Amino acid sequence: MKLLVFGKTGQVARELQRLAPDATYLGRDEADLTNPAACAAAIAASDAQAIINAAAWTAVDKAETEEAAATTVNGDAPTAMAQAAAAKGVPFLHISTDYVFDGAGDQPFTPDHPTAPQNAYGRSKLAGEKGVRAASGNHLILRTSWVVSAHGANFVKTMLRLGAERESLNVVADQIGGPTPAAAIADALLTAAKAMTQGASGGTHHFSGAPDTSWADFARAIMAEANLPCRINDIPTAEYPTPAKRPLNSRLDCSAFTAAFGIPRPDWRQGLKAIVKELTQ
Numbered sequence: 109m110k111l112l113v114f115g116k117t118g119q120v121a122r123e124l125q126r127l128a129p130d131a132t133y134l135g136r137d138e139a140d141l142t143n144p145a146a147c148a149a150a151i152a153a154s155d156a157q158a159i160i161n162a163a164a165w166t167a168v169d170k171a172e173t174e175e176a177a178a179t180t181v182n183g184d185a186p187t188a189m190a191q192a193a194a195a196k197g198v199p200f201l202h203i204s205t206d207y208v209f210d211g212a213g214d215q216p217f218t219p220d221h222p223t224a225p226q227n228a229y230g231r232s233k234l235a236g237e238k239g240v241r242a243a244s245g246n247h248l249i250l251r252t253s254w255v256v257s258a259h260g261a262n263f264v265k266t267m268l269r270l271g272a273e274r275e276s277l278n279v280v281a282d283q284i285g286g287p288t289p290a291a292a293i294a295d296a297l298l299t300a301a302k303a304m305t306q307g308a309s310g311g312t313h314h315f316s317g318a319p320d321t322s323w324a325d326f327a328r329a330i331m332a333e334a335n336l337p338c339r340i341n342d343i344p345t346a347e348y349p350t351p352a353k354r355p356l357n358s359r360l361d362c363s364a365f366t367a368a369f370g371i372p373r374p375d376w377r378q379g380l381k382a383i384v385k386e387l388t389q
Contacts, residue, residue, distance in 0.1 A: 109302055112156035114139055114147065114189065115163035119257040120203060123294035124162060132156065134163075141165075141181040144188035151192035158301040159193045160201045161186050162294075168207075168229040169351040175228040182232035187239025194245025199304035201297050206253040206285065206316070208234045211355020214284070216320075218361045219251070219312045227352035237312070248300050248310030250293070250365075253358045254317070254326075256379070257290035258386040263323070267330045268387065271338035281324035281342035285358025286316030289379030296371050303369055313365035317376030320359050329377065333384045 111128055115121030116135035125133060132154070139150045141163055151159055164182055165171060171178035186202050193200035207230035208223045225231045240247050256264045270277055296315055304310055321329075327340045345354060362373050 109305055110155060110157045111301065112151065112154045112159050114141070114161045117260070118162055118164070118166070119255055119260045119262065119290035120293050120297070121162040122259045123257060123291045124160065124297070127294055127298055141185040142177070144180070144185045147185050148188040148192035151189060151196065156198060157305045158199045158201065159189060160297055160301060161189055162203060164203065165229070165232065168227065171228040171232060172351045175232065178228060178232040179235050183235030183239060186236040187243065190240040190243035190245060190247055194243045197245070199246045199248070199301060199310065200240065201248040201250065201301055201304070201310070202236065202240050203293065204237050204249050204251040205230065205233050206251055206358045206360055207355065208237065208251065209355065211357045213357055214359070216359035216361035217314070219314055219364055226355065229352060246304055246310055248304065249312045250297065250300070251312070251314050251360060252288045252293055252316050253285045253360060254287040255290050255293065256287055256383060258383050259290070263287070263326065264330055264380065264383055265387070267327050268334055268336070268384070271331050271334065271336040274338055276339040276341055277327065278341045278343045278347070279324040279327045280345050280348050281322045282344050283354055283356050283358065284320055284322050286318055286320050286360060286373070287326055287376040287380070288315065288317040289374055289376060289383065291382070292317065292374035292379060296369070299371055300369050308369070311368070313368065314360035314362045315365050315371070316360045316362060316373065317379065318373040329380060330384070333380055334388065
């Protein structure tokens with residue numbers, strides 16, 4: 109399968125390179141997502157059998173003051189990519205987020221649940237979803253949550269750094285979701301891409317790690333895995349204000365994705381073990 113991937117340095121893109129080293133990877137210098145037309149042109153010039161967009165604006169809080177820029181990267185660029193892929197009859201796979209929902213309640217969100225993003229980042233990602241669907245090609249929108257790996261900036265790396273420096277940390281305990289190893293997302297995308305090149309339909313699906321947990325309990329698991337004595341104190345979201353409103357409920361119902369592609373939810377505890385091992389070697 110000839111594969112074209114947008115993204116080189118992000119968490120999922122790095123894991124894709126491990127699993128599919130022969131694919132073509134476009135970084136910012138080759139395909140700048142602030143220039144959607146250039147992204148479409150890269151697809152038009154490619155002979156790839158499937159396209160994966162693993163690039164995005166991921167600075168959630170920064171999007172509050174730069175929503176137009178975030179929307180260009182997360183909305184206009186994937187729209188242009190999807191249109192170019194549809195014109196060539198090539199499957200297009202795109203990563204989205206639980207932030208397109210309102211974060212209310214305590215039940216896992218299904219793919220067809222009404223969207224109602226509560227922050228600029230969520231709105232920018234929803235714009236991308238709408239554009240990808242409107243392109244009318246065979247596409248997969250894969251919503252995920254709480255992405256972690258040994259690369260880039262993420263919760264695991266932050267906790268390991270702070271946990272080595274401090275005796276205790278205050279961590280939010282009333283936000284619940286599924287930490288998702290980037291390696292598992294990369295593997296799921298490759299499996300789905302292969303199936304789609306063979307005629308499988310995509311659609312909008314959910315994929316997040318299991319079991320659902322709180323940020324505080326996740327932090328405790330990180331400290332235990334790394335043998336750090338740092339104590340985790342539970343605090344409510346109200347005591348940790350951020351520019352962008354965070355959802356209290358990030359649970360995702362992933363059953364439709366498992367049924368369609370045979371891919372179960374990954375156990376984040378196994379993913380965490382691998383991440384900590386890589387970072388400490």
